[in-house]
Amino acid sequence: MIPTDDQLIAQIAAGEPTALDQLMNRHGPRLMRFATHYLHSSSDADDVLQEVFLRADRAIRNGSRPDQVSAWLFRITVNRCRSHRRRWWPFVSGAAADHAIARAATTDTHEQFAWRDEIDRALSTLSAPLREAFLLKHVDGMAYDEMVAVTGASLSALKMRVTRACDQLRERLQEVRNA
Amino acid sequence: MHDEFVGDDPLQSVIAALREPVAVEPGLRQRAAGRATRQRRAGVARIAVLALLVLSAVAIVHRPASGTSAVTFTLRAPAGSTVALVGDFTDWRSDRLHLSPSGSGVWQATIRLRPGRYRFAYLVDHRQWRADTVAPTAPDDFGRPTSLLTVNP
Numbered sequence: 001m002i003p004t005d006d007q008l009i010a011q012i013a014a015g016e017p018t019a020l021d022q023l024m025n026r027h028g029p030r031l032m033r034f035a036t037h038y039l040h041s042s043s044d045a046d047d048v049l050q051e052v053f054l055r056a057d058r059a060i061r062n063g064s065r066p067d068q069v070s071a072w073l074f075r076i077t078v079n080r081c082r083s084h085r086r087r088w089w090p091f092v093s094g095a096a097a098d099h100a101i102a103r104a105a106t107t108d109t110h111e112q113f114a115w116r117d118e119i120d121r122a123l124s125t126l127s128a129p130l131r132e133a134f135l136l137k138h139v140d141g142m143a144y145d146e147m148v149a150v151t152g153a154s155l156s157a158l159k160m161r162v163t164r165a166c167d168q169l170r171e172r173l174q175e176v177r178n179a
Numbered sequence: 180m181h182d183e184f185v186g187d188d189p190l191q192s193v194i195a196a197l198r199e200p201v202a203v204e205p206g207l208r209q210r211a212a213g214r215a216t217r218q219r220r221a222g223v224a225r226i227a228v229l230a231l232l233v234l235s236a237v238a239i240v241h242r243p244a245s246g247t248s249a250v251t252f253t254l255r256a257p258a259g260s261t262v263a264l265v266g267d268f269t270d271w272r273s274d275r276l277h278l279s280p281s282g283s284g285v286w287q288a289t290i291r292l293r294p295g296r297y298r299f300a301y302l303v304d305h306r307q308w309r310a311d312t313v314a315p316t317a318p319d320d321f322g323r324p325t326s327l328l329t330v331n332p
Contacts, residue, residue: 021208033201042201049203050211057211086316086324119193128322138190139197166190173189 005069012060020057024049027070030140031077037135038081040124048080055080074150078132085128122172126165133158134165236313237328247291248330252299254311257284259303264288266299273302294332298325
């Protein structure tokens with residue numbers, strides 16, 4: 001029988017060594033996708049996932065019992081991504097290349113690769129708050145009340161950010177099509 | 180879910196592409212364990228370095244009788260020509276408070292603040308935005324790091 005998130009949390013608290021691995025296997029891909037697109041770097045995203053792993057482990061062993069495990073892990077991930085970006089912001093201009101190089105190893109055609117590259121570029125032109133709101137809403141499919149819990153931002157601010165992000169992305173993509 | 184997108188809105192294909200799975204490399208536990216070890220070592224080294232070189236700091240001297248506290252802001256910016264202090268208490272204007280050079284590239288200013296929670300940052304040469312290296316930080320609405328300061332009653 002597959003354990004629930006709550007059962008895995010109880011197992012981690014009891015010192016079961018593989019329970020957190022199971023929890024991260026379940027939620028890690030969504031967290032990794034968000035972090036990769038937010039930071040434009042799969043290696044930076046992997047750094048963030050390691051931090052999330054360590055912080056979740058520490059928090060649960062110190063008595064945290066999150067009601068919504070997925071939202072809780074997302075909140076840690078979002079905070080770690082923000083910190084990572086703040087710490088490395090002056091040096092990240094070349095980080096998008098890392099993402100592109102990792103993707104180049106896939107079987108994309110030239111056109112697919114160019115399109116994905118353009119998406120990355122368009123996404124990177126968004127400010128961090130807009131990018132964060134857009135990814136949570138439209139890529140992870142979160143409801144606004146979940147986004148409030150994950151980001152700590154107000155409902156109206158999040159709606160405004162998502163709308164602005166969509167407008168700016170459309171504008172950017174239109175410029176590419178017209179070029 | 181994306182019913183706000185109509186017709187051939189290019190965002191639909193953008194979202195579809197971004198929604199493709201991104202794998203987590205196997206061995207996350209081992210990488211995290213290695214990271215924890217490196218962080219412990221780096222923490223010790225960081226404390227040693229900070230003891231030798233204070234890059235910036237906020238020091239608060241309480242004066243309960245006057246209802247305000249003297250707060251000293253310090254920033255090390257050897258290459259800077261001017262250092263402005265911007266924050267809630269300047270309405271984020273850069274022409275109200277400037278740090279003065281106090282030698283060896285260190286800049287300082289002392290102001291009096293009422294009890295409360297403030298956000299602030301330094302602006303070096305009118306263009307280089309810097310957060311305090313000791314105070315906790317949080318991003319502002321533009322994603323720039325700002326420092327947090329609490330003056331207790």
